[in-house]
Amino acid sequence: MKAIQLAAPGGLEHLHLVELPDAAAPQAGEIQVRIHATSLNYHDLLVVSRPGATEPNRIPMADGAGVVTAVGSGVTEFAVGDHVVSTFFPQWLSSRHAPSDFALVPGDGCDGFAREMVTLPATAFTLAPQGYSHAQAATLTTAGLTAWRALVVNGKLQAGNTVLVLGTGGVSIFALQMAKSMGARVIATTSSAAKAEHLKALGADVVINYAETPEWGNAVLAATQGRGADIVVEVGGPNTLPQSIRACAVGGHIALIGVLTGFAGSIPTVELMAKQQTLQGLIVGSREQQQDMVRALERFDWKPVIDSSYPLGQITEAFAHQQAGKHFGKICLTY
Numbered sequence: 001m002k003a004i005q006l007a008a009p010g011g012l013e014h015l016h017l018v019e020l021p022d023a024a025a026p027q028a029g030e031i032q033v034r035i036h037a038t039s040l041n042y043h044d045l046l047v048v049s050r051p052g053a054t055e056p057n058r059i060p061m062a063d064g065a066g067v068v069t070a071v072g073s074g075v076t077e078f079a080v081g082d083h084v085v086s087t088f089f090p091q092w093l094s095s096r097h098a099p100s101d102f103a104l105v106p107g108d109g110c111d112g113f114a115r116e117m118v119t120l121p122a123t124a125f126t127l128a129p130q131g132y133s134h135a136q137a138a139t140l141t142t143a144g145l146t147a148w149r150a151l152v153v154n155g156k157l158q159a160g161n162t163v164l165v166l167g168t169g170g171v172s173i174f175a176l177q178m179a180k181s182m183g184a185r186v187i188a189t190t191s192s193a194a195k196a197e198h199l200k201a202l203g204a205d206v207v208i209n210y211a212e213t214p215e216w217g218n219a220v221l222a223a224t225q226g227r228g229a230d231i232v233v234e235v236g237g238p239n240t241l242p243q244s245i246r247a248c249a250v251g252g253h254i255a256l257i258g259v260l261t262g263f264a265g266s267i268p269t270v271e272l273m274a275k276q277q278t279l280q281g282l283i284v285g286s287r288e289q290q291q292d293m294v295r296a297l298e299r300f301d302w303k304p305v306i307d308s309s310y311p312l313g314q315i316t317e318a319f320a321h322q323q324a325g326k327h328f329g330k331i332c333l334t335y
Helices: 042-049 134-138 140-154 170-181 193-201 216-223 241-247 269-274 287-297 312-324
Strands: 002-006 015-019 030-039 065-071 083-086 117-121 125-127 162-166 185-190 206-209 229-234 248-256 278-281 306-311 330-334
Touching (some): 002 312, 015 312, 030 134, 042 312, 065 134, 083 140, 125 287, 140 229, 140 287, 162 170, 170 185, 185 216, 193 206, 206 216, 229 241, 241 248
Parallel strands (some): 162 185, 162 229, 248 278
Antiparallel strands (some): 002 015, 030 065, 030 330, 065 083, 083 125
16 A cells, blocks of 8 residues: 655655555454545644654554455444544543543554555544545544534634634634534634635634734624634734733633644733633644544534545655645645
């Protein structure tokens, strides 16, 4: 089978297309899956580009979607021909006790889905939503479930809430689409006039250009008559968090997801405390939460936004496109 290996973490030039033995026949409790798609996440970019981030010759990519080709004994949840999508934390099936490291995350602590075949425990997958292409399903593992948990599981989204999303990456676009489907008002930020039009076409009620309005937290307050956003999907990190706190309502919820602007910074704790906001970090979600999300997605009339798709052998070009920051939605590999 074809696969991508990272000869050594520390740069895109270390990614190589190789031939590996086909995946083994499934044992008890396992399934074999022909992988057809993966999607790029900032997490994947960090793994391949940061020295020492993972082991040499790692197969990257946390997301994987494909078709079940064989089933081991004792597996009743899946059958040959089922369309499935991987889980980010294969060991986190349910409960509040989330993993706190990436030791078992595909493409990070163990081999991922930049390969044509895998044999894994059946619990490492869920069914994909009916009617989704493999590329669309592959966007769910990381970005889709992160948005779902931020809004529904932790944020307790209700119809009539106001949701603030930052930028036009995968998580933010998912959050916009999900929130609108659930009856929320959505405010979005971007620095691009062209992307602003795309956001409005997806249903954003208000779009704020953060390059033109650096104090965009105040702009969110103005757009909500001083109330602020009930839920903020915070993907930027330390440089955007102060504005997110300003933009968030009294008693509101800030889902801290991304590190796009760095790994540490100052926080206006007095304002956070005075406004009695909840600031909660999260990393994706559990298998049970993914199953809940899949059931919900099958009832919505939209599909994930895919910016572009590359063949497996062009993974370097795909990451370069991601680094350029001009994409809108998800970048996928299909094979």
